Amino acid sequence: MNLEFTPEEIEFRKEVRSFIEENYPKELVGAGTREDLSREQFLAWHKVLGKKGWSVPAWPEKYGGTGWSSTQRYIWSEENARMDTIMPLPFAVSMVGPVIYTFGNDEQKAQHLPGIRSGEVWWCQGYSEPGAGSDLASVKTTAVRDGDHYVINGQKTWTTLAQHADWGFFLCRTDPSAKAQEGISFILVDMRTPGIEVRPIKLIDGTHEVNETWLTDVRVPVENLIGEENKGWTYAKFLLAHERSGIAGVARSKRGVERLRNIAVQETVDGVPLIETPEFARKISQLEIDLTALEFTELRTLASEAAGKGPGPESSILKVKGTEVQQRLTELTLEAVNHYGAPYAYGMEATGNGAGIGPDYADYAAETYFNMRKTSIYGGSNEIQRNIITKMILGL
Incomplete structure (x- = not known):
């Protein structure tokens, strides 16, 4: 696998980065992916992308997809993760949309696909x-x-x-x-x-x-x-394969590791930066190794989809390892912010920080930790995914 970006891909990254910086709704900057946002806030970026024609990059071009290569889609996810954008929700774009354009009739496609692309229909x-x-x-x-x-x-x-x-x-x-x-x-x-x-x-x-x-x-x-x-079971399995591929969240996890390292540089243990303590350094290194392996698996999957193959059993691998990485990342982040991540009894608000740890690091650390406990369950529990892998890949 060639991991070097071509000059054209580098230019594409510049284009994407510039578009996000200039067009991402200012009121959403720093909002992350909080579930207490209003409907309008959730859909704001989706509607911007719909007007640009970039809301459904993985769809076939004849249904409004961008025609981007797997590498371009990878760059797109990285740049959105860098800005912590609130991406179009998966239920329409990544789940029911592909079911409708694959198995639906012409009337259903005409009725539902435009509203999904534009972000007008939830x-x-x-x-x-x-x-x-x-x-x-x-x-x-x-x-x-x-x-x-x-x-x-x-x-x-x-x-x-x-x-x-x-x-x-x-x-x-x-x-x-x-x-x-x-x-x-x-x-x-x-x-x-x-x-x-x-x-x-x-x-x-x-x-x-x-x-x-x-x-x-x-x-x-x-x-x-x-x-x-x-x-319907056939269509349900098709949908779940698309859902599981998207759950991996490699780009967001890479961004999370960057933040974790910044915390570990600022926090100290007996006067020594946390990042330099052998035990914590080992934990971060192991997490990064697993995340790199997951990233290569995702790239291979994207390349396969670009060649016309739908997501297969590898989507289960992405789901299992992606959610495990996400959970370990939130565990280490909560460990790193220490008592600054302690929530109040109500609202889960951060107790503030006195060590210069910015709100991106300490605020909602506990909330995120608790919320991410669900990732190994939704989209089909990881135990079920291991059964799928055993049957479809190992033939057991």
């Missing part, structure tokens, strides 16, 4: 249920055909940011007599339809990021079915 995911998380084939939410509609009844949980959603994509059981994976359909639902109730689930940091969603006699037009009835 999507949420209706997969997990109580008792059906990693074992997703056990979903019990039903969709019963009634003339030109499906009548949906059931409960979904962990529907992230559904309080803002215009549309949702739901896995529903349409044939209760079939084998678990064979009786599921993939249905698009207008979240303003009568019978939908979104109830907040408050997290330990006090924010409202996730929800439980109740569907009671929700009538959805049959034309909102993606593909064939009872074939």
Whole structure:
């Protein structure tokens, strides 16, 4: 693999960096990825990118993609990580969008893809249920055909940011007599339809990021079915492969390691900078080694996708190692800021710092640590991903 950037790629990086610096909404600078932002704030950068034509760089060009090479997409992610931008949410861009343009009909593509590209339409995911998380084939939410509609009844949980959603994509059981994976359909639902109730689930940091969603006699037009009835498991697996590839977050983790090193230079132990203590230096070095290996795996995956191959079992590898790196990074960051990262009992606000550690380092260190505990579970738990790797790569 050639790791040297060409002159054209270097110029592309300059173009990207300049565009971000000049166009990223000023009110979002320093906001990070806080889940308590308003709908308008979440979508602000997405809408800028939509006007530029850069909101869906991984999509095929005929559906609005940029046509960038895998290296250009890698540079794009690095530059956004450098600026801590709030990227377009994955539910539309990386998840349901590829499902619609791959398996949807022409009417569905025309109805939904423009709003995803522009950032005008917010999507949420209706997969997990109580008792059906990693074992997703056990979903019990039903969709019963009634003339030109499906009548949906059931409960979904962990529907992230559904309080803002215009549309949702739901896995529903349409044939209760079939084998678990064979009786599921993939249905698009207008979240303003009568019978939908979104109830907040408050997290330990006090924010409202996730929800439980109740569907009671929700009538959805049959034309909102993606593909064939009872074939939803195929589309669900396709979507999850795209989701897992995006969870790795290599560029953001690299940025996080830079910050961690800055903290470790400022913090001291018995007068010695933390970065120079053997035990902490070993931990950072091991993290960087694992992150470099993950980065090469991501580059190979991007190159494969650029060659026309969809994400395969390597997406499970990216998911497992990416989330492990993210969790270790937040653990080390919290360890490095020491008592400056201690939260108040309410609001998880940082207690301030007296050692010159800036807000990017100390503020919300505990909040981020707790929030990142979930990464090894969502998108299919890491235990499930190891089973996929064992079956699809090792053939066991």
